[in-house]
Amino acid sequence: MKRRTRTLLLVGAVVVSLLAAFNQLAGMSLRFFGTSTVAARALAHYLAGDYGGAARLYRDDLARSSARTPAESPSSWLVLARGDLAQAEIRAGVESRMAPADIEPLLTLAEVALARGESAAAVELAGRALSLRRDDDDALLLTVVAQARQGAFSAAIDTLKRQLRSERAERRRTVFLAVLEVTGDLDDRPLDARPNGLLAHLHRYLRVYDPSHAEAAIRYAQRAIDVGDRADDGYVTLAALDARHGRPTRGFARLQQALMVNPRNTAALLDAARYRAKRLEVAEEYRLTRAAYDADPDDSFVAASLHRLLVQKLGDYRQALTHAEAAVARHPRDAEAWLRRGQVQAHLGEHPAALQSYQQAAALAPRTAELEERTGQVLWQLGRDVEAFAAYQRAVALDPLRPGPHHGLGALHARARRWNDAIREAEMGYTLGGREIAQIVGLCGLYVETARKGEATTCLAEALGRDPDNAPALAMQERVRGLPRSASASR
Amino acid sequence: MKRLGRIVRVTVVDLTLAGLAAWSVWAQLVYRAPSRYVTVLLAGLGVASTGLAVAFWLHAMVRGVGTRDKLLSPIAIGYRLCALAILGSCFYGLFLLSNGRFDMSDAAHHPTRIERIGLDETELGIRVPFVWADVRSWRRPGQLERILVRPEERERLWSGQAVVVSVRAGFHGVPWISRIEGDVEKQSREILALAPDAAQTRKDLVEFYVRLGRFPEAAIAAREYAERFPDDREFSVRIARMLTARQRSADVVMLLTDIAPRREDADVHMLLGHALAMQGRRPEGVAHLERARAMQPKNWWPYYALGWAYAGDSDYARAVAAFQRALELRPGLPDVERELQRLRPLAARAPTR
Numbered sequence: 001m002k003r004r005t006r007t008l009l010l011v012g013a014v015v016v017s018l019l020a021a022f023n024q025l026a027g028m029s030l031r032f033f034g035t036s037t038v039a040a041r042a043l044a045h046y047l048a049g050d051y052g053g054a055a056r057l058y059r060d061d062l063a064r065s066s067a068r069t070p071a072e073s074p075s076s077w078l079v080l081a082r083g084d085l086a087q088a089e090i091r092a093g094v095e096s097r098m099a100p101a102d103i104e105p106l107l108t109l110a111e112v113a114l115a116r117g118e119s120a121a122a123v124e125l126a127g128r129a130l131s132l133r134r135d136d137d138d139a140l141l142l143t144v145v146a147q148a149r150q151g152a153f154s155a156a157i158d159t160l161k162r163q164l165r166s167e168r169a170e171r172r173r174t175v176f177l178a179v180l181e182v183t184g185d186l187d188d189r190p191l192d193a194r195p196n197g198l199l200a201h202l203h204r205y206l207r208v209y210d211p212s213h214a215e216a217a218i219r220y221a222q223r224a225i226d227v228g229d230r231a232d233d234g235y236v237t238l239a240a241l242d243a244r245h246g247r248p249t250r251g252f253a254r255l256q257q258a259l260m261v262n263p264r265n266t267a268a269l270l271d272a273a274r275y276r277a278k279r280l281e282v283a284e285e286y287r288l289t290r291a292a293y294d295a296d297p298d299d300s301f302v303a304a305s306l307h308r309l310l311v312q313k314l315g316d317y318r319q320a321l322t323h324a325e326a327a328v329a330r331h332p333r334d335a336e337a338w339l340r341r342g343q344v345q346a347h348l349g350e351h352p353a354a355l356q357s358y359q360q361a362a363a364l365a366p367r368t369a370e371l372e373e374r375t376g377q378v379l380w381q382l383g384r385d386v387e388a389f390a391a392y393q394r395a396v397a398l399d400p401l402r403p404g405p406h407h408g409l410g411a412l413h414a415r416a417r418r419w420n421d422a423i424r425e426a427e428m429g430y431t432l433g434g435r436e437i438a439q440i441v442g443l444c445g446l447y448v449e450t451a452r453k454g455e456a457t458t459c460l461a462e463a464l465g466r467d468p469d470n471a472p473a474l475a476m477q478e479r480v481r482g483l484p485r486s487a488s489a490s491r
Numbered sequence: 492m493k494r495l496g497r498i499v500r501v502t503v504v505d506l507t508l509a510g511l512a513a514w515s516v517w518a519q520l521v522y523r524a525p526s527r528y529v530t531v532l533l534a535g536l537g538v539a540s541t542g543l544a545v546a547f548w549l550h551a552m553v554r555g556v557g558t559r560d561k562l563l564s565p566i567a568i569g570y571r572l573c574a575l576a577i578l579g580s581c582f583y584g585l586f587l588l589s590n591g592r593f594d595m596s597d598a599a600h601h602p603t604r605i606e607r608i609g610l611d612e613t614e615l616g617i618r619v620p621f622v623w624a625d626v627r628s629w630r631r632p633g634q635l636e637r638i639l640v641r642p643e644e645r646e647r648l649w650s651g652q653a654v655v656v657s658v659r660a661g662f663h664g665v666p667w668i669s670r671i672e673g674d675v676e677k678q679s680r681e682i683l684a685l686a687p688d689a690a691q692t693r694k695d696l697v698e699f700y701v702r703l704g705r706f707p708e709a710a711i712a713a714r715e716y717a718e719r720f721p722d723d724r725e726f727s728v729r730i731a732r733m734l735t736a737r738q739r740s741a742d743v744v745m746l747l748t749d750i751a752p753r754r755e756d757a758d759v760h761m762l763l764g765h766a767l768a769m770q771g772r773r774p775e776g777v778a779h780l781e782r783a784r785a786m787q788p789k790n791w792w793p794y795y796a797l798g799w800a801y802a803g804d805s806d807y808a809r810a811v812a813a814f815q816r817a818l819e820l821r822p823g824l825p826d827v828e829r830e831l832q833r834l835r836p837l838a839a840r841a842p843t844r
Contacts, residue, residue, distance in 0.1 A: 279646065280673050316691075
């Protein structure tokens, strides 16, 4: 081979390698790239596939950077991040006594237990956190790590599946490192001793931060299927990755394989329902979601999925109420079940009963903007404007970017004939994305009432563009034709 | 300097050609004409031409920096052929655009089935710009029609799906597809078999029938809805208004006849009264309209409808009185003003009833 050809081939190989390296690095989260030498070593270990070693080095790096973080009274987590387990435990105990409903100290205690190798205690503490905040991502992931350390791989898969369906990631860096470490430790086992099913799920989780984990997830899932280690969940993992890679139909075929193995796999049923929903096959979506509910009616996530489908798509309020009543009867302390019950009762026009359900939900769990907004809507229907006003204001305080409460406040101001306030709030709701047809028509009504012809015309054009037969909008359009040109319109 | 100017000129020409090719593809997607081969061929041609144009542009850049220039070289001929292909495709796009844009015809809706979706999901997970659907032909039984699928339709169309294809006649007489949607009727019936209390599904079905101009079916489905959900007055009134606007009096009567005795509702009496009067059942219609008028004395519409009902019954004096009141409540109704001019002399001549 000529020297020139050899050089060309060498340059080509270097370019291809650089491109491949850049492709992997470009997809990785910035959390892998620290500025210290320890972080650089951690990255090297990570890229070499030594996830356990990388996690331990990243933890050292975190301890050093946390030690530099000035804090008069550092939180228990910060102390934990600094590596002082004893102090973190003491501080978490104090925090827990001061705020018993706060899950953060419980999570710190669980992490401390995990670091000391007390997996059973970690599972118990994370369980207490989950009883305070169901489906908290950090608590679920800590449980997964502890269960994996205990060798309870099947339970760990169940817990990780619960976390994966939320499509969220953890808040605590330390929890991420615990997941990375346990993945590395399990990866390092001899091939026949590896829990393939769990590793497939762990790599699927880590894919959020580094897409290259998808390959490992596929490899382990395929192996899990081959050896019969929760094969149905293996197919679900493959399906999720297919969907991520733009092959949803192939993913759906995998889900069908999963359901052939286990027809009661709720993850497969719900993912298949989601696929059908995207294709607007509502009957199939309903059949699959209903099958998931029948398989596990006590799973709040599944119950909420069926509830959303029944209320938002099908409008089958009677069936939704039956399920909500059953959920409340089975779990009288489940705030979400009470919220769902109230929502259906409000749809059915049973406003006093809906209010009671919402009050029950508020008594059982911290108030949310959604709950306050729904309470405001029911109070508005009942003509209890002062209380409705307070509920909407609480909703705005909890989530200022939520459009519904602003529209609610607008309606209340309008009822009191405070037109400027009403328009301000309704416009705020519209700007924040509250553009349901009823909300738009409500805003148009305010423009008509205040004889703002220009704004009213534009607003009605939008409303009638979306619903040409909207009777209130048509009636308003007639009124607008009789209005003189407003100052704002003539500008 | 001369060389630089040449490079700039070539670049501008090629970018313009690429823009035109993209536009022609857009026009073919939006104002698509069903065709077994031509659409896809043209779309493929557009892609090939764009690719070639880019390649030739790169080549031209190389030539621009020193390679010998031969005007009639094969590259230059190929370049011109590509440009011509793009321009041809562009003219075809222009034709389709005018065919669809100026088309005032109503859409004809054909229930059919997608047999195959082409290039929908590649093994590599790459999304290709052209996806087409092979649909059972509604005009040539046993054959297929190939239709380009718009990006927003991709996720909700699939092989084996029952769909409704909305075909319009076209300004130049070339039929084109304005919409492909899932067959809501089939889907809704499937859902209702599983969940008969699905109120929203029933509503969607009624509105689907109205949109497709299947008014008797809309009225029947709306009546079924009203029987199942008697507390929801708004939906029945909404559909009755839609049917009234489309002059479907018989369907309004079918929808509201059973509802009116159950519910003392001014809108129901008004719409039913008007529909009955339009059907020639004037005494019944007038009775309902009078009740609506009594319930909503400030609403011009019952008077307006009463005016037409009385006029149809040759009761000119009452017709004039009703129209006058309608005009007082809602000034500027041109048809009422015209009708009053016609009826006043007749009322003056006619004996009082």
